[in-house]
Amino acid sequence: MNPFAYHRARDEQDATATAADDGTSFVAGATNLVDLMKLGVKTPGRLVDITRIEGLDRIERTDDGGLRIGTLVTNSDLAADPVVRRDYPVLSRAILAGASGQLRNKATTGGNLLQHPRCPYFQDLAMPCNMREPGSGCAAQGGPMRLHAILGTSAACIAAHPGDMGVAMGVLDAAVETARPGQEGRSLSLEELYRLPGERPDIRTVLEPGEMIRAVVLPPPPGGTHVYRKVRDRASYAFALVSTAVVLRLEDGYIQAGRIALGGVAPRPWRNPHAEEAMTGEPPSEALFDRVANILLAEAVDRSALGRDGAPGFKIDLARRTIRAALWQAVERSEGGAGKTAGEAA
Amino acid sequence: MQTPLKTTLSINGTRHEIEGDARLTLLDALRDHLGLTGSKKGCDHGQCGACTVLLNGRRVNSCLTLLCMHDGDEVTTIExxxxxxxxxxxxxxxxDRDGMQCGYCTPGQICSATAMIEEIRQGWPSHASExxxxxxxxxxxxxxxRMSxxxxxxGCYPNIVDAIADVIAEEGP
Known part of the structure; x- marks a missing residue:
């Protein structure tokens, strides 16, 4: 690990002002950052520890009936929170589908959103990687990959957002609330927060130097049936090959409102309003869910390749099947749990 | 080289002041500064769990924990x-259940299971919960x-699960 200076921030103003300097990183749960520092992938000259700042570890009701989740709330506390379990079950499920008990105890809400992709080439200093070293190339393309993106990629980068929590935050229309040095903070949707890689995959978000996530705000509970379906290489403690967060409201055999977000397939939690509109007012059917999958995956390109013949990878097909399975799971649970108003079996 | 930092924390009920570089992990502090070698360095990347300790009562990977961030905290190790x-x-x-062969992962398994049982008592759900x-x-x-x-x-998993199940059954919910 490279040597670094350590600064324990007193308050948000101190944190954002100190972190505005070049080569400075915020640190909270430290699980991803310390790992990358050990690998030499991240070499900050200074860490600004925000864990002692008062008031950032709370989950509070907002005036409109939503939820404000402080950036320091740990994944464990968020997944176990009674209100989240009852009103936003897709969020609990997504968090519990990720990492291990040990990591969830340290990992924080803001840090989870900002975690780095687990592309093996990003983590390997011997390999070219445009995210780590702009202009050096991308070793991930054209070979066998599993944790790569198929949507929102560019010729420069196919790294996927690796998180589960963010996919549920995405389907719940979460907004990130920030603090900035010397000016008011701002509110960003996840689509505004994450940049697509384009020519500069090293710039992953629109956050400015010193800008800190202070909270994530959820709108009032959406009701309906919540499903988080994750496909991975082992049954527990593995990143998603594909994941799907679904919130579906089914009444009298018709979909009143359907939302779907994909994980493990794009540089950010992925939604497409056209796919969701296509569901509105329709009865569930194979044809409908095929159409939803087709809309979501219309632009999908798999830049990995299996074997030397260059045959395309598995991911587009897996995503299609996962989308259909998650939607049917939501329909079956909706029908099985008639009478309730919200939750997993609503 | 950066100026050494002083961190004061409670380890197994005893107050310790440890001086070290900001890079010092909790795991290296335990093993190399205090001679508490029960916590093991397996992968050093948070993937294996051999370094698991309790930090303020909760299980964490001590290899990914920077000591300097934990001034005033309470740590419990296998010792x-x-x-x-x-x-x-x-x-x-x-x-009793022969939950180990080489024993290298055992301190981490036991620290992890100790906190895991408490998580079950608190009613925390898991990915496996209905x-x-x-x-x-x-x-x-x-x-x-919960032990993943x-x-x-x-590969002693069956016996590890049996050992943990025994304790939960004996102690009740």
Whole structure:
């Protein structure tokens, strides 16, 4: 690990002002950052520890009936929170589908959103990687990959957002609330927060130097049936090959409102309003869910390749099947749990 | 070289002041500065769980924990859970059930299971839980899911699950 200076921030103003300097990183749960520092992938000259700042570890009701989740709330506390379990079950499920008990105890809400992709080439200093070293190339393309993106990629980068929590935050229309040095903070949707890689995959978000996530705000509970379906290489403690967060409201055999977000397939939690509109007012059917999958995956390109013949990878097909399975799971649970108003079996 | 930092924290009930570089992890502080070599360095990347300790009562990977961030905190290691003469219930159960071969992962397994049982008592759900609310039934599937952050390369998982199930059954919910 490279040597670094350590600064324990007193308050948000101190944190954002100190972190505005070049080569400075915020640190909270430290699980991803310390790992990358050990690998030499991240070499900050200074860490600004925000864990002692008062008031950032709370989950509070907002005036409109939503939820404000402080950036320091740990994944464990968020997944176990009674209100989240009852009103936003897709969020609990997504968090519990990720990492291990040990990591969830340290990992924080803001840090989870900002975690780095687990592309093996990003983590390997011997390999070219445009995210780590702009202009050096991308070793991930054209070979066998599993944790790569198929949507929102560019010729420069196919790294996927690796998180589960963010996919549920995405389907719940979460907004990130920030603090900035010397000016008011701002509110960003996840689509505004994450940049697509384009020519500069090293710039992953629109956050400015010193800008800190202070909270994530959820709108009032959406009701309906919540499903988080994750496909991975082992049954527990593995990143998603594909994941799907679904919130579906089914009444009298018709979909009143359907939302779907994909994980493990794009540089950010992925939604497409056209796919969701296509569901509105329709009865569930194979044809409908095929159409939803087709809309979501219309632009999908798999830049990995299996074997030397260059045959395309598995991911587009897996995503299609996962989308259909998650939607049917939501329909079956909706029908099985008639009478309730919200939750997993609503 | 950066100026050494002083961190004061409680380890197994004893106050320690440790001076070290900002890069010092909790795991290296325990092993190299205090000689508490029960916590093991397996992968050093948070993947194997051999370094698991309790930090303010919760299980964490000490290899990914920077010591300087934990001034004033309380740490419990395997050495603080029991001794050969007075083992904890889980330590005894791991022996009774033969929950190890080489033993390298065992301190991490036991620290992890100690906190995991408390998580079940608190009603925390897991990925394996049927529902998110209500009491947790400590089935083998629940125990396996909750212990997935601790790898055992000898493959003693069935006996590890049995040992943990024994303790949960003895102590009740």
């Amino acid at each position: 603080g859970l029991g001794t050969p003469d007075t083992p904890s219930d889980l330590q005894r159960a791991f022996v 529902g998110l609310e209500g009491e947790v039934a400590p089935t083998p599937a629940e125990i396996a899911e 952050g601790n790898l055992c390369r000898c």
